[in-house]
Amino acid sequence: MKILKIEKEQGYFCLEQGSEWKPIDSIDKVALLKLLDLYLENDVEMDSPDEQSLSNQAHAIIYRGIFDKLSQLVEEKSRFKDESETLYLDEMKKYAAQ
Template sequence: MKYLKIEDNRGFFLRKEEDGSQTWIEIDQICKEDLFYLLNKAISEDFEMDEFNEDILSNKAHLIIYKNLYEKFSDLLTNKTRFKDESESLYKVAIEKYSTPE
């Protein structure tokens, strides 16, 4: 599913609304909760985004924000398996220590 897109020379992200629906919002309106939502989706689901292209983003604020998000999410998606493995191994000891035997 696509979560970041470029349309009409502007960048957009997919925001989850309180009622569970999703809406495309201009990228300069992104907030902390939106970033957490996108990170969760990038880690747990198929995460697609339009490739960054500075020639089609005429709004300078959108260009800067979209470029940074695209680079960070690209890096995360490239290292997704390694990230999940490291996270699981980090908490493995605690999970084993506090899990009840079956």
């Protein structure tokens, strides 16, 4: 599912498959949290702001901010999972042997 797209130099977001695309500058707290849930729980796509230009400055700032934070979150999630698995590996082996 695609949650962020750039079309005609404008940024848009979508919260449900097949639903209407809304301008990124109309996003509110509830929609932002829903985007976060979608990003963490599903296989989603986002147009990169580096590959396409956004002529509207407000769209560019908001879109890039959301895109960067979501991308960073995945990197941190993977790092956290790796660290926690390493941290608890000895304990998991200990209890698995019993």
